[in-house]
Amino acid sequence: MKNRSILLTCMLCASLFLTACGRDDTSDKNNVVLNEEKAESKYQTRLNMVQPQAYSSVEGIKLEKGSYISIIGKAEGSAYWDEIAKGAEDAVKALNEQLGYEGKDKIKVTYNGPSHEGDVDEQINILDEELDRYPAALAIAPIDRTACEVQFDLATENDIPIVEFDSGSDYQGIMAKVMTNNKEAGMTAADKMASLIDEQGEVLLFVQDNKSTSAQDRESGIKGQIQAHYPQIQISGTYYMDDLEELKKMTAEKLTEKNKANGSEEEVTADSVTEEQVMAQILEQHPNAKGCIATSGEVTEKVLDMCEAAGKEDMKIIGFDGGENLTEALDDGSLDGLIIQNPYGIGYATVVASARSALDMGNEAFVDTGYAWVTKENMEETAIKNMLYE
The missing domain is CATH 3.40.50.2300 (Response regulator)
Structure with a gap:
């Protein structure tokens, strides 16, 4: 059986790392690529992990002026969720720059999440409030895989496309799932x-x-x-x-x-x-x-x-x-x-997938944002350092 672990390559793109029969076979020959020095920003490293690569770029996306995308996570205030919010913010910034939107014409993205991670009721309350705003698209990281079905039905009835990130559900109408494998x-x-x-x-x-x-x-x-x-x-x-x-x-x-x-x-x-x-x-x-x-x-x-x-x-x-x-x-x-994991890449790719959904451009069912194995021995390598967040 193959165990595919997504690692950083010397080109700092996502690649598949195969281990024989699923066993741990991570010898130096597999990790030597992590020793390559690469003059590249940490954010670009994280975007290079996203597969397909189309979700690491806003090229070709032409949302209407003033469009609004709602993103709902599992929490606020932790390093992981802050990174997702940062990725989403940078994606919409790139989108506005590409389209030349300024002032009231800018596309807007908001990130919301429960004050305590795992609070299903608060997440559903946020979801209800966001649906009342009729966003062009809505992305959510469901805390409970079955708890949002009524709201998802309502979104579908109102032609609000849904993207899931970080974790998913069994709902049939999801436009894309953006997350770690x-x-x-x-x-x-x-x-x-x-x-x-x-x-x-x-x-x-x-x-x-x-x-x-x-x-x-x-x-x-x-x-x-x-x-x-x-x-x-x-x-x-x-x-x-x-x-x-x-x-x-x-x-x-x-x-x-x-x-x-x-x-x-x-x-x-x-x-x-x-x-x-x-x-x-x-x-x-x-x-x-x-x-x-x-x-x-x-x-x-x-x-x-x-x-x-x-x-x-x-x-x-x-x-x-x-x-x-x-x-x-x-x-x-x-x-x-x-x-x-790659929370920055998750946030960025989530905005791309949401915008594509709003435009009926079509999406990959699963967008793999990658991950890296980090130890004391490799944490100072350039590629790995670019994946770390605080």
Whole structure:
């Protein structure tokens, strides 16, 4: 089976990196291209990762003056979502410059997202408000793959084309999906972890949610790759961060049992359990765990904090996404590797796909924005540095 991991080439375009039988085979011969110095802006590097390349350019797009495109993410204020917003802003800026639109004639793009990542209700409220504005096109990163169907029906009835980015849904009328190939990224994470733990031992999996397609695809990629190719690795626990209340109940029961074993009748309630206690209890339940894979930036930070608090300095940790804290963790060795997505490219390509939808130009069903494998050893290489974000 082929595991295609999209990496940076010496031309800094997206290419496919093949691993024999899906195993981790990333030797120097595969990574040497990352050592090439290239005088190129970080934003151009990120656009070069987008496939098809037509989605890294606004050439040929002639939207009407004053057109409005609405973009709705899963959150605001984090490094990842800020990068998506930046990519969208730069795309519309390039579009206005190409068309010579100024002042009130300018095409407008707005980015909105819930104040807390994972808040489905707030995202739907934002979606309702944006549909009331009748944008030329609407792009959304669904938190829940099934929660927006009523709104999507309404958009379709009003001829508002829908593009999905970052994660998707099962809705049939989507014009394009702009995102990382999350299943392949999960497979890459599995291969890298296998290499770190010599292809044997227990691994814990921490997933940002159990509702979004991005989370589900990463989980599927990780588990499928390990099951198919690493029989001596066991995923001994999978934990979803949007199931925190259930995890608190589990932790409360365990802590109550400990109290009784120590001669105390004090009963611990779920309401009194902290997130730190939850994470500590998970590690205590798996004393033989050799590695942790976290499927988002926020979850990666939680896992790092958990392992530091427990003194698990030998725990191998692989995460997703970037940001200043995770870059520092790579540099100091507490984090072994990151799957860095291309949020800037996602934002830019989303505007292109949305504009094409508004003009009935036709779209690719899937626009692959690429990812890179980043470690302490390669993070100073020019191409990799251009992919990092804070």
